[in-house]
Amino acid sequence: MDHFLYRDGALYAEDVPVAEIAAAVGTPFYVYSTATLTRHFRLFDEALEGTDHLVCFAMKAASNQAILRTLAELGAGMDVVSGGEYARARAAGVPGDRIVFSGVGKTHDEMRAALEGGIRQFNVESEPEMDALSDIAVSLGKVAPITVRVNPDVDAKTHAKIATGKAENKFGIPISRAREVYAHAATLPGVEVVGIDVHIGSQLTELEPYRAAYRKVAELTEALRADGHTITRLDLGGGLGIPYTRDNTAPPLPVEYGQMVKEELAHLGCEIEIEPGRLIVGNAGLMVSRVIYVKSGQDRDFLILDGAMNDLLRPAMYDAYHDIVTVAEPAPGAAMQPYDVVGPVCESGDTFAKARDLPHLKAGDLVAFRSAGAYGAVMASEYNTRPLIPEVLVKGDQFAVIRRRPTFDEMINRDTIPEWL
Numbered sequence: 001m002d003h004f005l006y007r008d009g010a011l012y013a014e015d016v017p018v019a020e021i022a023a024a025v026g027t028p029f030y031v032y033s034t035a036t037l038t039r040h041f042r043l044f045d046e047a048l049e050g051t052d053h054l055v056c057f058a059m060k061a062a063s064n065q066a067i068l069r070t071l072a073e074l075g076a077g078m079d080v081v082s083g084g085e086y087a088r089a090r091a092a093g094v095p096g097d098r099i100v101f102s103g104v105g106k107t108h109d110e111m112r113a114a115l116e117g118g119i120r121q122f123n124v125e126s127e128p129e130m131d132a133l134s135d136i137a138v139s140l141g142k143v144a145p146i147t148v149r150v151n152p153d154v155d156a157k158t159h160a161k162i163a164t165g166k167a168e169n170k171f172g173i174p175i176s177r178a179r180e181v182y183a184h185a186a187t188l189p190g191v192e193v194v195g196i197d198v199h200i201g202s203q204l205t206e207l208e209p210y211r212a213a214y215r216k217v218a219e220l221t222e223a224l225r226a227d228g229h230t231i232t233r234l235d236l237g238g239g240l241g242i243p244y245t246r247d248n249t250a251p252p253l254p255v256e257y258g259q260m261v262k263e264e265l266a267h268l269g270c271e272i273e274i275e276p277g278r279l280i281v282g283n284a285g286l287m288v289s290r291v292i293y294v295k296s297g298q299d300r301d302f303l304i305l306d307g308a309m310n311d312l313l314r315p316a317m318y319d320a321y322h323d324i325v326t327v328a329e330p331a332p333g334a335a336m337q338p339y340d341v342v343g344p345v346c347e348s349g350d351t352f353a354k355a356r357d358l359p360h361l362k363a364g365d366l367v368a369f370r371s372a373g374a375y376g377a378v379m380a381s382e383y384n385t386r387p388l389i390p391e392v393l394v395k396g397d398q399f400a401v402i403r404r405r406p407t408f409d410e411m412i413n414r415d416t417i418p419e420w421l
Ligand SMILES: *Cc1c(COP(=O)(O)O)cnc(C)c1O
Pocket: 058, 060, 061, 079, 102, 103, 199, 201, 202, 203, 237, 238, 239, 240, 275, 276, 277, 278, 279, 374
């Protein structure tokens, strides 16, 4: 559930009319709901009640400082995948001991920055990475706490571009080699094994792939303990899916996920970390856009919006479905008609939806893409020299611009002309 509902014939973000934000900041823009963010974080936190745990928000899903701070104030940790994200988390006030560092290609500079600034653990994904981390830690007079990310070779049954737990994926080390890799870790002076990490993919709509992966992690925990390693922490990754459509195929709830985690892993007595991104912020955000033109094609009508694939990439990148709603509530029983919903970018891939049934629309009308909070603003680019669109955060009846739209000059002046020109 979220806090974007119709009231008196108009779409609201909590207690603020979306049209009022559009008038103030211009379109297109992203708007997030504090109440929805808070609710989703708490659902995970409560799902793991009774176990020692930390919910680390996977901030690659949405990394605005205001969003991070909202979650950090609720007690969230952060899962970062780059030096930039580490710096963002710290700038938002997240202490190092609540930050886990994931990612298959951490550079030496990134490792050094996190070791110097403070880190809860590195989730290491290969032996060369482990060797490099050990050397860097020794050179700084430190010991890096690590888990090893294992690849359990389970099918997450999700979109191929966001499945990460099959042997063919680049992530982690094969679980069959885990004991060997942990034995190697034990010989390194600059790393200290604290646990095991696993993340099998994103937008998972069933619990069974998780259960299969976590069973393998439980077996591995026992095997590694028998080998003499200290395993006190299990990082279980993120990936729980959200409903993008209005049909009845909703993914499992955090409480069901938490129950399964306890069933499979509680007996090990480990501290549990999870790294949800999408489920915390996905349905907490809309992208709002205005109709520029309605154009009649040979056999269809095109709804041409001021928002485009550079602003919300998911449909072009993953064939993702986003529910599109009008900001003015349609009259009950209003006739629907199919539109191809497109942006102005010079690519046929700049198509948000084909033959989507919507109420009659005209130039100037506002529409909102639902479930756009995760992997929306963070994946945006300035393709076609279109400015990154503003982000707005709502809390009750207040709203604030949390990232403003850059001017054309700001974009142009980032380029520099060489002396010879
Ligand atoms: C992307 C990612 C996540 C978050 O996935 P969601 O589907 O957004 O929950 C968590 N952990 C790692 C290592 C990731 O790469």
